[in-house]
Amino acid sequence: MRGAYQEQIVATLGNRGLQSAIYKASGRLMDHRRHAIDPAELPDFEELRAQANLIKQHTIENLDYYLEQFEAQVTARGGQLIWARDGEEVAEFVADLARRKQARLIVKSKSMTTEEIDLRKRLAPHGLETVETDLGEYIVQLAEERPYHIVAPALHKTREEVGEIFSRRLGVPRENEPEKLTKIARAVLREKFLAAGIGMTGANFLVADSGAVVLVENEGNARLSTTAPGIHVAVAGIEKLIPRAQDLAVFLKLLGRSATGQALTVYTSFLSGPRRAEEIDGPEEFYVVLLDNGRSKLLADRDQRQSLYCIRCGACLSHCPVYRKIGGHSYPWVYSGPIGAVITPQIQGLSEAGWLPFASSLCGACGEVCPVKIELPRLLLELRSEIQRARSRQGENRWEKLAFRLWAWVMRHPRVYEMLGMAAAAAMPGEESGNWLERLPGWLNRGPLKAWTSQRDLPPLPERSFRRLWRERVKAGRS
Amino acid sequence: MPRETVLHKVRTALGRSVGQAPAAAPEARLRIPAVDLEARLSSFLRRIEELAGKTHRAATPEEARAYVEGVVAGRPAVASRAGFLRECGITALPSVRTGFTSAAELRAACVAADFGITSADYALADTGTLVLLSSPEEARMISLLPPAHLAVLPRDRILTGLDELFTRLPRPAEQTSSMVLVTGPSRTADIEQILVRGVHGPGEIHVIVV
Numbered sequence: 098m099r100g101a102y103q104e105q106i107v108a109t110l111g112n113r114g115l116q117s118a119i120y121k122a123s124g125r126l127m128d129h130r131r132h133a134i135d136p137a138e139l140p141d142f143e144e145l146r147a148q149a150n151l152i153k154q155h156t157i158e159n160l161d162y163y164l165e166q167f168e169a170q171v172t173a174r175g176g177q178l179i180w181a182r183d184g185e186e187v188a189e190f191v192a193d194l195a196r197r198k199q200a201r202l203i204v205k206s207k208s209m210t211t212e213e214i215d216l217r218k219r220l221a222p223h224g225l226e227t228v229e230t231d232l233g234e235y236i237v238q239l240a241e242e243r244p245y246h247i248v249a250p251a252l253h254k255t256r257e258e259v260g261e262i263f264s265r266r267l268g269v270p271r272e273n274e275p276e277k278l279t280k281i282a283r284a285v286l287r288e289k290f291l292a293a294g295i296g297m298t299g300a301n302f303l304v305a306d307s308g309a310v311v312l313v314e315n316e317g318n319a320r321l322s323t324t325a326p327g328i329h330v331a332v333a334g335i336e337k338l339i340p341r342a343q344d345l346a347v348f349l350k351l352l353g354r355s356a357t358g359q360a361l362t363v364y365t366s367f368l369s370g371p372r373r374a375e376e377i378d379g380p381e382e383f384y385v386v387l388l389d390n391g392r393s394k395l396l397a398d399r400d401q402r403q404s405l406y407c408i409r410c411g412a413c414l415s416h417c418p419v420y421r422k423i424g425g426h427s428y429p430w431v432y433s434g435p436i437g438a439v440i441t442p443q444i445q446g447l448s449e450a451g452w453l454p455f456a457s458s459l460c461g462a463c464g465e466v467c468p469v470k471i472e473l474p475r476l477l478l479e480l481r482s483e484i485q486r487a488r489s490r491q492g493e494n495r496w497e498k499l500a501f502r503l504w505a506w507v508m509r510h511p512r513v514y515e516m517l518g519m520a521a522a523a524a525m526p527g528e529e530s531g532n533w534l535e536r537l538p539g540w541l542n543r544g545p546l547k548a549w550t551s552q553r554d555l556p557p558l559p560e561r562s563f564r565r566l567w568r569e570r571v572k573a574g575r576s
Numbered sequence: 577m578p579r580e581t582v583l584h585k586v587r588t589a590l591g592r593s594v595g596q597a598p599a600a601a602p603e604a605r606l607r608i609p610a611v612d613l614e615a616r617l618s619s620f621l622r623r624i625e626e627l628a629g630k631t632h633r634a635a636t637p638e639e640a641r642a643y644v645e646g647v648v649a650g651r652p653a654v655a656s657r658a659g660f661l662r663e664c665g666i667t668a669l670p671s672v673r674t675g676f677t678s679a680a681e682l683r684a685a686c687v688a689a690d691f692g693i694t695s696a697d698y699a700l701a702d703t704g705t706l707v708l709l710s711s712p713e714e715a716r717m718i719s720l721l722p723p724a725h726l727a728v729l730p731r732d733r734i735l736t737g738l739d740e741l742f743t744r745l746p747r748p749a750e751q752t753s754s755m756v757l758v759t760g761p762s763r764t765a766d767i768e769q770i771l772v773r774g775v776h777g778p779g780e781i782h783v784i785v786v
Binding site: 118121122125141144145148151152155158159160161162163164165170174180181182186230231232233236249250251252254255256259275276278279282283286287290291304306307308309315316317318320321323324325335340341342343344345346347349350357359360361362363364365366367368369370371372373375376377378379383387389393394396397402 | 577578579581582583585586587588589590592596597598599601602604605606607623676677678679682683687700702703705710711712715716717720738739741742743745746747748749752753754755756757758759760761762763764765766767768769770772774775776777778
């Protein structure tokens with residue numbers, strides 16, 4: 098429920114260092130994106146967005162066809178496809194595979210899907226060590242936290258904090274320079290890559306006509322995870338499909354630019370099946386795990402299904418005024434920001450996350466920046482109305498409804514409005530500053546009203562209202 | 577069975593039936609601009625330099641070999657079996673090891689090497705990207721494990737961009753199990769968004785166009 102996150106939100110708002118870190122980092126991501134989509138750089142940006150939206154819509158609406166085509170292609174190239182209804186089934190498969198192959202160590206590249214099912218934790222009881230190899234994810238793993246942002250998981254950590262985490266967890270001398278910290282991680286993780294039996298990745302795209310997993314990254318850890326160990330396991334949601342390899346010409350131009358402002362990320366890997374007989378290196382075994390975990394539920398809603406178009410660029414997070422204040426850990430699930438506010442309540446349930454669609458100013462920035470044109474503001478509004486209808490049916494919002502009916506009545510009666518205004522001005526404490534709503538008399542300020550007033554305030558009411566000034570002006574004949 | 581459950585749920589949600597053909601897919605969008613070779617070459621090199629990669633235009637294969645020899649300077653290097661590297665005489669340089677056909681031996685050599693030398697199947701002019709297809713000639717590790725990567729390619733392999741690449745290779749999976757696009761040196765900005773080069777892949781990249 099909201100209460101559990103309320104504390105996190107208040108703590109984040111009160112932490113000045115964290116506030117400035119989120120603000121700066123997301124601001125930088127916004128700047129980079131703006132430069133990358135400048136018409137001089139990419140004149141057909143809007144056309145690409147429209148095409149991406151069309152392709153995603155088509156794929157999602159014919160998803161069963163593309164899933165089966167993908168399966169046939171993976172199998173034809175010597176790979177194996179595993180279907181999983183939930184995280185437990187993914188973990189069971191991986192644990193069983195590791196047992197059969199006598200692998201103890203798994204190197205992993207960044208994947209929101211495996212975060213979503215908390216895979217590392219599920220594998221630990223099977224005696225498996227799973228190491229995150231993306232630098233940001235590695236920091237977050239050592240700190241025992243979850244990613245703060247889809248594309249910048251350790252956005253909230255300062256270099257001093259990273260230095261402290263490394264020296265405590267890895268027993269290395271204390272360093273604070275990002276350059277040196279990166280070297281330390283490179284050395285530790287290089288050993289892991291070379292020793293690991295299984296490399297795990299997510300997938301940015303699954304290509305139906307090729308049976309291919311497409312991975313987009315900057316560090317080289319996804320390439321290493323899919324090159325050094327003898328087995329590659331990719332875990333991906335069923336919504337990751339696109340019909341053709343040729344469609345990548347559209348999506349790759351949008352993804353890097355929207356995420357970090359890069360025309361292309363440093364590495365884009367297009368992987369289909371294990372290494373072929375004549376090739377020199379690469380994994381001998383190739384598995385793709387297709388995960389449902391609530392996605393088919395989203396699919397059933399004709400409107401909300403467009404949230405499955407998401408390519409996880411994180412642009413809606415970086416541009417969201419709410420995310421930029423409350424940060425990534427104030428959301429109840431791994432998906433934060435506007436896209437998290439849309440999918441979390443529908444997958445986790447309204448009682449868990451029903452407050453999320455209300456954590457939005459409806460400014461529309463998320464919808465404007467989305468590279469696949471998901472109508473996030475509209476989806477948020479529709480979820481709100483659905484939630485309110487459910488609450489009405491249960492009579493939960495009787496008082497709220499009464500209050501708003503009263504408000505509407507007052508607004509339709511100018512005399513009453515004016516009298517109430519005068520009364521409030523007279524009753525108001527004398528101070529010039531705000532804060533007077535918080536200090537309403539105790540008998541008025543309790544329960545749901547207090548929850549409301551504790552977050553809001555009004556400037557001091559003027560002695561003479563606008564209406565009164567206007568009347569005086571008219572009377573003086575200067576209108 | 578998870579497979580049937582998931583597919584059944586998906587079909588029910590979409591109101592589709594088993595074996596139903598999909599609606600017509602939107603046409604693939606591929607637009608190839610007309611850009612002459614000299615313009616493609618200069619754009620390609622400029623983009624790489626913007627990403628802190630080093631570039632060299634070699635008039636002849638011998639010049640390419642001389643450049644590589646100067647960079648490697650007798651330190652351990654591993655070269656792929658690409659025909660073009662042999663034509664340039666790069667595989668015959670003194671400290672360069674090549675010809676590996678065993679993954680284990682190649683890996684040991686790459687771990688110990690200061691430089692990995694490959695060719696490239698294609699390059700993309702508008703983003704400064706190398707396109708590497710895994711094959712009997714090109715292994716995956718050489719451009720990945722050593723701290724510096726040298727790529728030597730003839731200029732006619734430079735395409736305009738992604739659209740031309742996917743026009744030439746509509747289904748890359750038919751040729752290779754691994755196609756990698758490399759755009760600049762390995763990098764991260766995960767600590768305070770400060771750019772650091774050379775995380776897991778090579779922090780240094782040299783592109784030599786003949």
